[in-house]
Amino acid sequence: MPHCRELKLGDVWRTCNKIRAAIFRMGINLFEYFAPLDPHKNCLISESQFISVINGQLRATIGLSEQEVAELADYFRVPDGRIYYTQLCEVIHDSVPEFTDNAPLVTGLEWEDPMHSNRLSISEERRLNVLITKIASLVNMRKLILRPYFQDYELVSKNTGTVTIAHFARILAHLNILLSADDFSLLVKKYLKDSYTLNYIAFLAAIDKVVNYLNEHNILDLSGDIMSIFPGRILNAELPKLPRPEIGKISGAKLFGKQNIFHPALNDPKKMEHLLTIMSLIQDHVSRNRLRVCEFFKDFDVLNCGRITVSQFNRGLDALALSGKQRFFLAIPDVEAVVNQYRDPCDPTRVCWKTFEDDVNHVFTTHELEKAPSLVVDPPPKEVRDLPKLGGKNWQTVNPSMRALCEEAVDKVKQKIIHRRILLKPVFRDFDKHNNGHVSRNQMRQALHSNGILLSDEELFALEERFNNDMGFNYFWFLKDVEPKPEEEPLFRGFVKVTRKLNEEPMKKLKNRKERDIIQIMAKLKGKVVRERIRVIDFLKDFDRCNEQVISRTDFKRGLSVCGFDLTENEIDTLCEVFAPPLRQSCVDYHRFSNALEEAFTQIGLERAPLLVPIQHVPTRDCEKNFLDFDERLVVSVALQKLAKKPDLQMNLFEVLQDFDKTNCGTVSQMNFLKALTLRGMDTLISRNEFDVICKCFGFERGMRDEVDYRAFMKALDIIYATEKYNPF
Template structure:
C-alpha cells in the first residue's frame, strides 16, 4: 500500500506539472489526441500517446521518460491501449475559469471612474473658484486637456490615473499657474490609491464648468467672464488685502529714512504723463522691432480703424509681452491711452489706426514723400534719451544731493583703486536673474562686505542716483565707480596687418624683357599652344557693337581671364603696340588675336595654296634651367660622355617609362638616378655633371622639379648621330 500511495502522488505531481505548463503557454491536449483517434472510441495506442508527450510537447512541458512511463501505466486499460480522454479530462477540467465568476466586490466607491474625495465646505468653495479660473483659461486658449494626460496613460496603463508629478508637469506645460496651496487642494480632491490622481474626474469637472458658464451666458465673445457677472473670479495675482504702502514709499529726509502707512508725511503720487507713456511704448517697439499694427488688425475685420476698448486693451497687452523684454502697462495707463484715442462719435470704441501712426513715428514720419527735404531723426532724441522707469531726472535733483553723490562715487572709486577690489562678482551673487539689479539691502551688504564704509546720507545719495523700478542698477554704478585701465583694441594688430596687405606695392624697376614685344608674344603663343586657348573668345564679349576695338580696361580684364601671367609692364606694352589709331584709349583686339593665332596657322592661306604653314613650337626655357658659361661647359662634358651609349644600345626609354606611371614625360630626380645606375651610365659622369644635366632638363610640375627624360633621350640620339657621321 505504501508503494501504491507513492505512485499516485507521483502521477498527481506530473499532472500538476502539465497544468502549470498549460496555464503558462495556453495549449490544449484535445487538439493533439483527437486526430489520433479517428473512430472516437476514447482509446489510442501506447506509442501514439507517448509520441505526443515526448515529441512536440516535450520541450514545452519538460517531462522525463520516467514521468511519461508513470502516466502511461496509470491510464492504461486491460488491452494495453491508453484511455486518453480520461487523461485530458483530469488535466483540463480541474483548471478554474475566473472569467465566468461574478465580481465579489461591486458597487464600491473607488470603482467609479469619476470618484473624488470629500472636502470640507470651505475647501469645496476654494476648489470651485479654482476650477472656475482654470476653466476660463482653458476656454480662452481653446485647450483640450484629455490628450495631454492620455499620452502618459498609454505608457503607464494606469486606467484613468496619473502620478502627482506628471499631473504637475502637465499643468506647467499648459502654463496653468497654480500656487502650492491650490495644488495641494487639487491633490486632496482627486487623490486615488494614495499616489495617483484621477485626471478623468478633473477633466470632467473642467468641461462641466465650461458648459455651465456658456449655458448661463457668463462668458463674453472673447471667452472671458463678463464684468457684469456677480460671481466673477478674483484674479489670484492681485493682493487679497489692501496694501496702502504701494506707491506711497518716499524719503522723509535726506538720511534715507522712509515713512510707510503715514499719509500725512507722504506727498501725493503723480501719475505718469501721457507723453511719457507713449515714449516708453515707442522705445519698446523700437528695441524689439515690432510692427504694432499687427496686434490690432485682427480685431478690425472691416478695416474701419476703430475697435472696442476691450480689444484695444488686449492688443496693448500683446504688445507689452512680445519681444525679448516685457513692457508693463498698468490699467490706469491703458485707460489714459484709451481716453486720449477715444472715437469722438462712438465713446465705446478706440481709434487704433491713429495710435499706431503715432507709435510708428519712432521709425519714420508719415507721408514723407510730400516733404523730401525733411531731415528725419530715427529714433527721436526724446525716445533715445528716455530714462528708465523709476529713475529721477538728475538735473532736477537738489544740487547738494547731486554733489554728495558725486563725492560718494569718487570715494568708492578711490577705495577700489587702492585695495584692488572687484565689486562685480559680489553683486552678481545676489543677482539671480542676471538683469543688472539688486535690492537696497543687497547693495549695502555688497559694499559692507568689501570694507567700503559709507554713511546713511551717502548711501541714500547713491540710491537716488542709481535706483529704478527694478532695484539698484549696479551695472550703471560699476560703470562709473570701477576704474578701467586703457586697453588697446584687439583688432589693432589685425588692422595694421590688413593695411600692409592692401597698401600700394612699391614700383619695381621695369625689366628690359618686359618691353620686348617679341618675347611677350612668344610667351603668349607658348601658353596658347600648350593649353589650346582661343584668345578671341575672351575678348569679343566686350565688343557689344562689333566695332573690332575694346577699351583698355576691358582688354586687361580679358587677358586676366586668359591667365597669361603677364606683368603690368607687359600688358602696357601690348596695349601700346595694338592700340587703335582711330580710337584713342581703345585696343584693336582683332589684330592682336590674329597675331596670336599665327602660332597655329597663317592668315590668307587661300592666296598661297602651295605654302605649308609651320606651327609654333613653344620653348620650356625659364629661370630654373638657365645655365651660365661654366655650367654649360660642365653640362657639355657630361652629355658627351653619356652620348657614347645611346638609347638604341642601352634601352633607357623602357626604364624611364616604367617610372613614369602617368605617362606625362617627366620623372623625379631619384628615378632618373636609378635609371642611369641600372644601365651603368651613372659611373661615366661625376656628381657635378649629373647635377648640371638635371638642371638643364628640369621641368616644374606641381611643387617640385622633375626631369624631362624625353628631351634627354632626344639629345643623346642627336649627339650620337652627329658624332657618328663626324668625319673628324
C-alpha cells in the first residue's frame, strides 16, 4: 500500500537494544511473560497478545512507542499473521552475559603485592624509564645504598614497604638527587599507594634492575657514568620532550632590543657580565665595520641546519674578528664563553651559529620587525653606543686622587685656552694623518708644549689615564672638555620673539603687500633661475598640447611646483593675473612669462642691436632679517670704515675666516666670526652694538641658525679701503 512505511533493519535493531538494556537493568525474563499465552508450546502467539504484553505488562519497564511495537511485530510475524515470540526472546537474552557463571578474576590480593606499581601511559613510561636510568647512574657512580634510608623510617612508622611522600622527597634531597617538579610528580604517580604513601620497595627494585642491566652490558665507564658512545643519541632526563635550542633565549630582560640573547642557565653574575661585555664588543665591531655575520659561518654549514662544529665556529669567529679596518682581539677565555653559551643542547660537539648571528644582528635591527609595525628601533642599542673603547679604563673605578688630579689639569688647560685664545684642534689635526681622532702620547705632549701649556708629569699621566685607549690619545674627547662653550640664549626667548612678530598686524600687511608686488616676485624667481640654472619653458610647454602659446592656470601651477619655486598662493595668483592673455583670462601666456624670466640671462631681440652688451641679473640674498633702518645703516657705515683702515694683505683676515669655513660655503657662525676678528685684534675697534649690526647686515640663514656672509663682508671692506685710498679729498 502506498501509505505503509518502509521497514528498516536498523530501526528494529535499535528497538531490540532498547529492550535488551531494560531487561539487563531490571533482571526481567521475557519467556515468563509470553509462555502462559502459548499453552500448546508451538512458539507462536497472536498479534493482539504480543501487543498486550509489550504495551501492557512491560510498558512501564521498557517504554516502547506504538511505532516501535508495530515495527517489532512486523519483523517477527509469520505468514499466517501470528508472532514468532521465541525468536525475539532468543535475540534479546542470548547476548546478555551471565556473570554468575564466571569465576572471580580479582581477589584483592594484588593490592598487597610488595612490588605493586601503578600503570602509566606509553609516553609517561618512556619518561619514567629515562628518569630511573639517570637516577641509577648517579647511585652507581656515588656508590650509594638507598635501602637503609627508607628502612629507618619503616622502623619508626611500622609500615610495610611504604613511606610518605614528604619523607620520600626529603630522602632524595638528602642524597643530593635533584629532581624537577615534573619528574617528582611522575615518580609519585607511578609508585603511589593508599593515596599518601609510596611503595619504595618497587622503586628500589626498579633502580637495582637498571644498575644490573648497565653492568651486564658494559654501558658504564670506569667512573660509573654512562659512556657517550654515540653523542647526541643517548637519552637524557634533563632534556625537554622536543629539543629546541631557541627556548630560553627570549626572556623578560630586554637587553639587546626586544629579545635577550642569554638564557637563564648562567646564574653566576661574573660570567654573565663577562659574556655581556664580549657580545657588546662583537656587536660594536660588526656595527662599525658593517659586517654580515652569516658570510663567515655559512660555508661550514653545508646542510644549512644552523649548527657547525666547535673548531669551525672558532675559525669563523677568528675571521670575523680579523675583518674590517680595525682588527678585533678575542682571548681564549672569551671564545670559550661564547662557545659554551651557544653550544647545541642535543650535541655538545656543535654550536648553534644561526642563533649567534641573530643575537649579534640586534645591533642593526630587531628580529621579525614586520610583526611589530609600531616599534621604533634606534640602532645601535644604548649598551653598544656607551661601550668604552678598548684599552681605556672605567673612569668611575679609578683612584679618587687620580680623578681629582685629572680634573685640575683639565681646568688648568681650559683657563689657559680662554685667556690666551688658543686653538688646539689645528695642532692635533696636523699630527692626526688618518683623521681618526687619536694621536700618540708624545704627539699630545708636543701639541701642549708648542702652545705654551706646561703641565707636570703627574698631570700629564692623569690626562693619559682618562683619554687614552688602544688607539692612542683621544683628543676629540679632550677638546670637548677643555674648549670654551658658546653661550646660548634660552630657546624660549627666540620663540617669544617669533610669536610676537607673527601676531603683529603690520607685519601681516607688509607680507601680503609683498606677495602682490610683481617686481619682488619676478626678482625672487630670477634669483632662483640664475642660482639653479632652470629653463622654465621646458617645464611648461608640455602642458600646451595644441601649441596655443597659452595653458590653463591649473597647469601653470603644476609647472611652477615642478620647478621648485616655493611660491605662495597669493604670488601664484598675481603671476596668473599679470601674464593672462587679454581675451582668455582663465589661461596664462607662458611664453611671455618665460621670456620675462630669460631676461635674467640675456635680452630678447639682441640680434637687432649687435653693439648692446646685456648684463646678467645678480641675485641677492637679502631678506627681512637683515633689513636695516636709517640708524642701523649709519652704525654699519661707521663700523666698516673703522675695520677698513688696513688692507687684507696686512691683516690676512680672509684666510682666518676660510679656516673656520670647513664646508667652503661662504658663511661662518657669529661665534667663529668674532674669533676671527679677535685673532687679528680687530674686535677692539668696534663696540658690541656695532658688531651685532654688522652680523645683521651680512646675515644669512643657513639651516636652523643665522650665519655671517664673510665673503660679502670682505668685499665691502676692500671697496671702502680702495675708495678712501683713491679719494683726493
